[in-house]
Amino acid sequence: MIKTRIPHARTHIRFIISREYRKIRFAYVTMPSPKAAEAKPSAKRKNDSISPPPLLKRKAQSSISKNAVANFFTPTSQKSKERTNWSERAPDDDTPATLLVARYKPENAEGPEQRRRRKIAAFDLDSTLITTASGKTHANDPNDWKWWDSSVPTKLRQLYTEDDYRVVILSNQAGLTLHPDPKSKAPKNLGKDRLANFKQKCSAVLTKLDLPTAIYAATGKDIYRKPRPGMWRALCEDYNISEADVDLENSIFVGDAGGRTAQLKKGESGSATVKDFSCSDRNFAHNVGITYKTPEEFFLCEKPREFTRDFDLANHPYPEHGEDGTGDIIFEKKTKQEIVLFCGPPGGGKSTFYWKYLKPLGYERVNQDTLKTRAKCFKATGDLLNGGHSVAIDNTNPDPDGRAEWIKFAEKHKVPIRCVWFKASQELCEHNAAVRALNKPLNPEAREALPKIAFSGFFSRFKEPKVKEGFGDVVEVEFKFRGTEAEYAIWGRYWN
Structure with a gap:
């Protein structure tokens, strides 16, 4: 039994720890002051028989563990360090x-x-x-x-x-x-x-x-x-x-x-x-x-x-045709002024295609990610057509109803409209989007990472574009990596 006295006025607190460290009890014990001990005993008052009040006599049990108590008495120099x-x-x-x-x-x-x-x-x-x-x-x-x-x-x-x-x-x-x-x-x-x-x-x-x-x-x-x-x-x-x-x-x-x-x-x-x-x-x-x-x-x-x-890079080796892999694509501008409507999933290569093939041919770009609303896209396209430009609509356009609005718009402005269909799997598009978001050299427009629903939403709505919808033609573009060998060193890793 270990007993420790803590003096406080006339009342002492006795700290008692059993050898098994299973219980800790606090007991209040009234001790006479030195002067009172030397003085002659006097008649006791009734209240002197109760010290401390009954409410404070209850024993308090603690959940302190054996290890915690042992650690309390261990010198600091002997305590284990956090490694x-x-x-x-x-x-x-x-x-x-x-x-x-x-x-x-x-x-x-x-x-x-x-x-x-x-x-x-x-x-x-x-x-x-x-x-x-x-x-x-x-x-x-x-x-x-x-x-x-x-x-x-x-x-x-x-x-x-x-x-x-x-x-x-x-x-x-x-x-x-x-x-x-x-x-x-x-x-x-x-x-x-x-x-x-x-x-x-x-x-x-x-x-x-x-x-x-x-x-x-x-x-x-x-x-x-x-x-x-x-x-x-x-x-x-x-x-x-x-x-x-x-x-x-x-x-x-x-x-x-x-x-x-x-x-x-x-x-x-x-x-x-x-x-x-x-x-x-x-x-x-x-x-x-x-x-x-x-x-x-x-x-x-x-x-x-x-x-x-789900996505295997072995199916997408670095292209052998041409230093930057662009030799397999030929896109010709057929009329002086026209609209080219893109149709393809996020990460399908639409923006890259525009900058490499359509921009050099004089097409201006309209993109909803930049303009935020479809209405602003129509207005911007109208302004560009009125200025004598050809326009590429760089949006996903997955369903015939949405594409029909652009076909009517082209008829209103009396210009032909063509469609470029970007064919790529959902897993490939998710890979492309991750590469773009996580690598600044391949992300000139600072695009952010896209949630999975952006891809699944497109493919759930997608209907293959047809000439009979009102297009002059539909150009199919199978996805292939088209870039330099240094860019492929980044692209040719797994990012998802």
């Missing part, structure tokens, strides 16, 4: 931070590591290094985790201590928000709680692993999100090694998003492994130029499974 250091990064100076970084330093590695490791072993986090202990798909409890396989920590330590690898963790965490929008109607504490839980879980994982390593968590849909290369660039910068100096041939990325197709298990009727939710991890490894493996292949030595990509 995980947290920081944030922003994709540019005008954007809030979206990349969360946890750097871990073991207790026996106080000084900075001088040697730069050229081989990098990078891993996804969830469903690759760890999984939920409860069996839930997503855990709300930061303690609800276990190693994906018992071999994981041993294998990672071997990579670092024996094989001379830099071991890092790269994870997409779109459910986290580092800087919530003050105008958002979502509960204010929800984002804070999720972030705190994630940090607690990561600290526990890093402590168990106990290696000089780091976790990079991409919380936004920007350059840091896999398969985009932002996290790779960040880790190279943090560890003071240029991307050109990395031993790409021997480096590796391990993650569960490999685009694997569903597969029946042998010998088990009706049993199947489900397909992967995406191919982002495999595509990330492709972008960086390193080997990719699934957790089953890397930790369990299983054979690779079949996989597929």
Whole structure:
């Protein structure tokens, strides 16, 4: 039994902690003052028999844990230090931070590591290094985790201590928000709680692993999100090694998003492994130029499974015809003054086509993204026609009803109208839009990223344009990359 007295006037507080540290009791004990002890005893008053009042005699139990009490009595010099250091990064100076970084330093590695490791072993986090202990798909409890396989920590330590690898963790965490929008109607504490839980879980994982390593968590849909290369660039910068100096041939990325197709298990009727939710991890490894493996292949030595990509760059190699790939397109201006109506999805190559082929022929451009309303597009087109110009209508125009308005407009101004139909899949258009939004050299008009509904909305309304609608002709343009080799080096990566 430990007893501590805290003097306060004539009343002392006794702090009592049982040996088992299970209960903490506060008791008020009335002590006589020194003068009163020396004085002769006098007759007691009735109120003297009650000290303190009955209400204060109740025992108060505390939920303080044994570890907390032990830590209270541990000298500061003997307390363990926090080994995980947290920081944030922003994709540019005008954007809030979206990349969360946890750097871990073991207790026996106080000084900075001088040697730069050229081989990098990078891993996804969830469903690759760890999984939920409860069996839930997503855990709300930061303690609800276990190693994906018992071999994981041993294998990672071997990579670092024996094989001379830099071991890092790269994870997409779109459910986290580092800087919530003050105008958002979502509960204010929800984002804070999720972030705190994630940090607690990561600290526990890093402590168990106990290696000089780091976790990079991409919380936004920007350059840091896999398969985009932002996290790779960040880790190279943090560890003071240029991307050109990395031993790409021997480096590796391990993650569960490999685009694997569903597969029946042998010998088990009706049993199947489900397909992967995406191919982002495999595509990330492709972008960086390193080997990719699934957790089953890397930790369990299983054979690779079949996989597929919704959008495959192998189907879009750099064109061999012409230095900039423009040799296969011939567009002729047929009359002195005319309207050319574009029909195609966002990201289908309409604006690029205008600048490369129609602008040199003297066509002026009308674009609703710039003018904002359809009415303003009609007015601008009328003004240009009155000035003697030919005009290209750079809008999507997916359905016959919308195109009919432009056909009537052309008839009113007594000029012919032609249609250029841009043929491209939704996946290809989403790729093009992402490339444009995330790479300033290919985005002269500073276009922003488009939501998925912008693409699905077009394809749900799209009807193939026909000459019988009233067009002089319909020119079909199959999408091909048309640009320089340097531009293809950017375009020819996975961005979604």
